[in-house]
Every structure is written in structure tokens, then in C-alpha cells.
Amino acid sequence: MGQKQIEHYFLRTSAVKPELFRKLVLFSVACFTLMWLINSIFHSLVVFNQLSYLISIIALASIYFLSVNNKVNNHTLLMLAYTVIAGFLISYSLWSHTVNQEPFLNSAQWLGLNYVMAYLFLDVKKAVPTTVIVFSITIVGHFLAIIANHSLHNTLGVVLSMGIAHTAYIALLWMVIKLRKNNEEVKQHAMTLEGYAYVDLLTHILNRRGIDKVIKDLGLNSDSNNQNYAILVVDIDHFKQVNDVHGHLIGDQILVKIASHLSRKVHPDDILGRWGGEEFIILTLNKDREKILALADYLRDTISQLDTDPVHGITASIGIGYSHEGKNTDEVFNIADKHLYTAKQIGRNRIIDSQLTH
Numbered sequence: 001m002g003q004k005q006i007e008h009y010f011l012r013t014s015a016v017k018p019e020l021f022r023k024l025v026l027f028s029v030a031c032f033t034l035m036w037l038i039n040s041i042f043h044s045l046v047v048f049n050q051l052s053y054l055i056s057i058i059a060l061a062s063i064y065f066l067s068v069n070n071k072v073n074n075h076t077l078l079m080l081a082y083t084v085i086a087g088f089l090i091s092y093s094l095w096s097h098t099v100n101q102e103p104f105l106n107s108a109q110w111l112g113l114n115y116v117m118a119y120l121f122l123d124v125k126k127a128v129p130t131t132v133i134v135f136s137i138t139i140v141g142h143f144l145a146i147i148a149n150h151s152l153h154n155t156l157g158v159v160l161s162m163g164i165a166h167t168a169y170i171a172l173l174w175m176v177i178k179l180r181k182n183n184e185e186v187k188q189h190a191m192t193l194e195g196y197a198y199v200d201l202l203t204h205i206l207n208r209r210g211i212d213k214v215i216k217d218l219g220l221n222s223d224s225n226n227q228n229y230a231i232l233v234v235d236i237d238h239f240k241q242v243n244d245v246h247g248h249l250i251g252d253q254i255l256v257k258i259a260s261h262l263s264r265k266v267h268p269d270d271i272l273g274r275w276g277g278e279e280f281i282i283l284t285l286n287k288d289r290e291k292i293l294a295l296a297d298y299l300r301d302t303i304s305q306l307d308t309d310p311v312h313g314i315t316a317s318i319g320i321g322y323s324h325e326g327k328n329t330d331e332v333f334n335i336a337d338k339h340l341y342t343a344k345q346i347g348r349n350r351i352i353d354s355q356l357t358h
């Protein structure tokens, strides 16, 4: 993944899937209802409370139903839910500061949630402007609410400390996002490097280590494995002669050509790699012997027809080992290699397995 893709991924991916989002909305509805109940039991509910709780609960319940019915996309619903909750917290704090005489009230302590929610639930691209807007409304709103009943000196004292606290919230949350992004870049970089270690630089197919890794990942190398597979060892005939006559560069071009031919012809689920030198390996899964022989013969035949100008008459020999013939992939590979040796001994450009001996 490149830098641009990583940024795209992080700036566009919302962390909240629809299912989790609905649970969060229900949780918010429960919280608002609980606050409403507590306030009605322990405090006398003033008009603002009665209205704000009711509006928030109705709005969140509507968002929940819109989400269930898939009428509006998840990003818009997230933004709406955020607006309801942030709107409630800001207006509640502003209202408290307007009607009460205390310059700093409990309601203001919840305002930090607005920034946490923005970075948790919105895309980073939306969270950044949202926090700037929320911050501006909060600071300017509280300044106006407090100045109405207090001196400029007292108002500035409250609003400035609120501004510093909120800036700290935003800065810390931004750092968390940055760290997450850096972590992901390091991980991607390590994965790219690891990927290089498994790929043959000349032919761009798996190298020996890559083949070993895939075999291990598929659990094929264990003695207890009972998957049906076959190993084909494909070796170009008289390749030394190609190098000696035409030079290593031409030899390299032929290796690349044959590798790309094989990668086009083998099934995407099969494992193709360069075992070393002019030897390729194909590990093919869940095919009966008939199909495997047909594949091997097709590959042998089409390799001999490849345009490898200026070299003519390139052929390959193939040895095959089947999973039931050995306890593990090493044993099956040795059987395929033994059959390849026989194919070379008896004239090359042919396929040998335990039943085809000539």
C-alpha cells in the first residue's frame, strides 16, 4: 500500500460499521432516557430539559430506524447522530451558563466528549473541520453566555481555560490518529519487504522461500495433512547450452518468458514458483491424476511452442509426485525430482510419474 492509499484508507474509512452504530444509537437513547428520569426524580425539570431530552430521544430513535431501513447512508447517519449529541451538550452547557449565576458549571465538563466522539465515529476528513466548528461554537457561545451575567475579567478566565482544555483534547486526539497512521505505514512497509523476500526478482513469481511459506501456510507440509495435491517439477532442457551459445542475458529472457507463460496457464489456486536455476515447481491442489497429466502435457507442449527467438527448440521435462506417495511435501517433492531425473535420462521433453516410466 502506498502513502496515498494509506491516507485514502485512513481519511475515508469510518471506524463504525452499521451494526455497531445502531447499538451505539440505542445506547445513547438509553442514556438520554436515564438522564431524563434521574433529572425528573432528583431535580425539577425545567422547560429546556424537558424539550432537549425529548428532542434528542426522538431524533436518535429516528436515526436508528433510518439505519435499520437502510434509507440513508451510514456516514450521513453518523454525522446526524453526532450533531444531535454534540448539539445537546453544547446547548445544555450554554443554557446553564445563561440562566445560572455560577460562571463554570458541571454541564461544561461533558463538552470534551464532542471531540472524542468526532474522532471516534467520523472520518478523519470530517472529524477535523467538525472539531474546529464545534470548538468555535463552544468558545464563542460560552463567552456570550457568560458575559451576559459576569464581568469581562471573569468571563475570560472561564473561556480561556475552557479553550486550553479543549485544545488539549483536540491535540491529543490528533496525535492518536497520527500514531495509528504511522503504525499502519510501518506495518505495510514490513509487509512489502517481507513480500520481496518471497519473490524471485528475475521472474516475479515465488522463489523457493515463497513456495515453502505458502506450503506451510496451507498446512501441506505436516505429516498429518490429508489434502490431495501433486507436485510438478518443470525443468528446461539443455539450458546450459542456451547460456553458452547465446549468453546469460538471453537465458534470463527465456526464463522470464517461461515463468510468465506458466503463471498464465496454471490455476490461480495452484502454487507456482521458481525452485532455482532453470527449474520451476507447480503445486496443484485437488485434481485427479488424469487432470494433472493433462495439465503437465499441455504445459510441456506449449513451452515447446513458445517464441523464444533467437533460441529455437526450447523444451522442458516434467517430473510428478502425488500427495499419497509421500508422508509430507518434502517426500513428494523428492519423488517428483526423481521422476524428472528419469525424464532427463530417457531423452527429455517428456513427463514422468510413478506410472508413466517412459
Ligand SMILES: Nc1nc2c(ncn2[C@@H]2O[C@H](COP(=O)(O)OP(=O)(O)OP(=O)(O)O)[C@@H](O)[C@H]2O)c(=O)[nH]1
Pocket (backbone or CB within 6 Å): 202, 235, 236, 237, 238, 239, 240, 241, 243, 247, 248, 249, 250, 251, 252, 255, 276, 277, 278, 344, 348
Ligand atoms: N541465464 C541464466 N541461467 C541460469 C540461471 N540460473 C541457472 N542458470 C543456468 O542454468 C544452467 C543449468 O544447467 P544444467 O544444470 O547443467 O542443466 P541443463 O543444461 O538444463 O541440462 P538438463 O537439465 O540436463 O537438460 C546452468 O548453465 C546455469 O548457469 C539464471 O538465473 N539465468
